[in-house]
Amino acid sequence: MTTPTPRTVLHVDIDAFFAAIEQLRDPRLHGQPVIVGAGVIASCSYEARRFGLHAGMPLSEARRLCPKAVILEGHAQVYRSFAETIFECCREISPSVETFLDEAYCDLTGTDRLHGDLLEAARALKQRIRERSGLTVSCGLGPNRMLAKLVGKTRKPDGLARLEASEADAFLRDRPIEQLAGVGRAHAQTLRSMNLLTIGDLRVLSVEALTALFGVIGRQLHGRCRGHDTAPVHAREVPLSISRETSFHRDTADRGEIEGMLEYLVGRACRTARELDLEARTVAVRLRYSDHEGAEQARSLGTPSDADPVVLSLALDLFRRQFTRRVALHGVGVTLSNFASRVGEQGELFDAGAGFRRESLLRAFDDVRGAYGHGVLVSGRALHLKGRLAEDRHGFVLRTPSLTQ
Amino acid sequence: MPELHIERIDEAVAVRADFRGGVVSPVAFRRQRRQHRISRVNARWIERSGRHPTFFFSVTDDTGDVYQLQLQSADMLWWLDTVTLEG
Numbered sequence: 001m002t003t004p005t006p007r008t009v010l011h012v013d014i015d016a017f018f019a020a021i022e023q024l025r026d027p028r029l030h031g032q033p034v035i036v037g038a039g040v041i042a043s044c045s046y047e048a049r050r051f052g053l054h055a056g057m058p059l060s061e062a063r064r065l066c067p068k069a070v071i072l073e074g075h076a077q078v079y080r081s082f083a084e085t086i087f088e089c090c091r092e093i094s095p096s097v098e099t100f101l102d103e104a105y106c107d108l109t110g111t112d113r114l115h116g117d118l119l120e121a122a123r124a125l126k127q128r129i130r131e132r133s134g135l136t137v138s139c140g141l142g143p144n145r146m147l148a149k150l151v152g153k154t155r156k157p158d159g160l161a162r163l164e165a166s167e168a169d170a171f172l173r174d175r176p177i178e179q180l181a182g183v184g185r186a187h188a189q190t191l192r193s194m195n196l197l198t199i200g201d202l203r204v205l206s207v208e209a210l211t212a213l214f215g216v217i218g219r220q221l222h223g224r225c226r227g228h229d230t231a232p233v234h235a236r237e238v239p240l241s242i243s244r245e246t247s248f249h250r251d252t253a254d255r256g257e258i259e260g261m262l263e264y265l266v267g268r269a270c271r272t273a274r275e276l277d278l279e280a281r282t283v284a285v286r287l288r289y290s291d292h293e294g295a296e297q298a299r300s301l302g303t304p305s306d307a308d309p310v311v312l313s314l315a316l317d318l319f320r321r322q323f324t325r326r327v328a329l330h331g332v333g334v335t336l337s338n339f340a341s342r343v344g345e346q347g348e349l350f351d352a353g354a355g356f357r358r359e360s361l362l363r364a365f366d367d368v369r370g371a372y373g374h375g376v377l378v379s380g381r382a383l384h385l386k387g388r389l390a391e392d393r394h395g396f397v398l399r400t401p402s403l404t405q
Numbered sequence: 406m407p408e409l410h411i412e413r414i415d416e417a418v419a420v421r422a423d424f425r426g427g428v429v430s431p432v433a434f435r436r437q438r439r440q441h442r443i444s445r446v447n448a449r450w451i452e453r454s455g456r457h458p459t460f461f462f463s464v465t466d467d468t469g470d471v472y473q474l475q476l477q478s479a480d481m482l483w484w485l486d487t488v489t490l491e492g
Contacts (some may be wrong), residue, residue: 021448024447024448024463025447025448025463025471025473026409026447026470026471026489027445027447027465028409028491029409070408070409072409077452078450078461081450081451081461082450082454084453085450085451103472133450134448217486293427390413
């Protein structure tokens with residue numbers, strides 16, 4: 001019987017991603033505290049982090065802590081292009097790369113004969129990424145995804161670290177409980193109230209106790225606190241969700257403008273879904289009021305779909321049910337999730353060709369937009385936005401175009 | 406640091422560029438009858454959202470202003486997108 005090849009996973013994390021790109025694009029920002037975000041910090045430079053700033057912090061608080069910070073709204077398409085350059089470098093050394101917004105997992109299991117020393121291969125990758133993109137990344141090599149990410153975090157920014165399976169126990173034992181993947185703020189609070197402060201402390205709890213406390217994730221935590229993580233690296237391009245959201249240039253209660261924006265966002269999200277051959281089962285609409293209150297509702301479609309009119313009909317219904325307060329909206333967003341692989345649109349009972357015709361029409365739209373940019377075709381309520389918003393070759397210039405998560 | 410202000414330009418411009426070694430690098434561009442010598446290419450990236458890739462460049466000219474240029478590979482047209490000014 002042959003023993004299985006020990007796994008090796010490389011985690012690549014782009015340092016201060018959005019902020020680093022802005023510093024690269026404008027050398028006057030080098031060494032300055034830079035924040036990218038609208039409403040809250042999406043990314044901030046290491047200079048800003050010295051003032052206690054971090055992702056998710058409201059901009060009002062960030063301004064108070066660091067009045068000299070340069071605040072930029074961000075350029076989603078630019079960030080995507082840089083990320084793709086980096087992920088291409090990753091695919092050159094690994095047959096299986098799983099990518100997220102600003103990080104990637106590369107499965108290097110069994111590639112020792114190709115690369116030789118994997119630490120050297122990771123060092124060469126960092127160098128290549130720097131040459132091609134101008135950005136630095138922090139890398140961690142470990143026997144599984146969780147340990148690779150965790151060890152990489154110990155050498156940020158621009159670092160490289162390796163952890164052997166035999167070192168995992170000692171490495172994890174004294175780390176704060178919050179550093180364990182799956183332990184968020186609420187779980188950490190629960191565990192701290194039980195005087196379980198480190199990852200090592202968690203090992204006293206049985207799998208039954210952890211499951212009773214945290215449900216399905218409890219079972220995973222039982223393994224993770226011992227350094228076990230069997231999650232594979234999927235070379236998938238399938239996102240868990242596709243979100244498109246934006247703030248309005250000016251807070252608005254104009255239903256025409258809001259519904260126009262919703263139609264536009266649905267169009268962009270559905271186009272991305274079609275490009276990935278995915279159909280969404282669930283549609284969510286998120287509202288942000290000007291008084292910082294938020295509302296979100298999600299509902300499932302009868303049949304998974306990637307067709308703009310089908311998704312829009314549900315999105316508009318969700319919007320109208322939620323938009324009940326007499327307060328202007330600051331932003332709106334739509335999220336498609338719970339994807340199924342595409343099987344084509346179901347036809348109407350008495351007009352079987354209708355579904356096919358709509359599908360062909362949407363595909364034709366996609367082809368035109370693929371060649372000339374999304375903004376070249378605007379339809380329906382989204383026409384309300386013409387003249388109100390600036391446009392570029394990708395479509396309307398949104399204040400905070402979100403990235404696909 | 407003084408505030409930075411991004412101004413959209415969106416104009417086709419004439420650009421002198423170096424294509425040696427399979428890499429394109431803008432060297433100078435002409436706008437409103439004034440030649441801007443590019444002292445530094447700060448960053449470059451490629452967008453592949455359309456059928457033909459578009460090459461983007463962030464450049465600093467000889468006065469220190471930062472511009473964004475794009476080369477649309479479909480028709481080899483140079484476009485001046487923005488200038489980022491201080492103040």
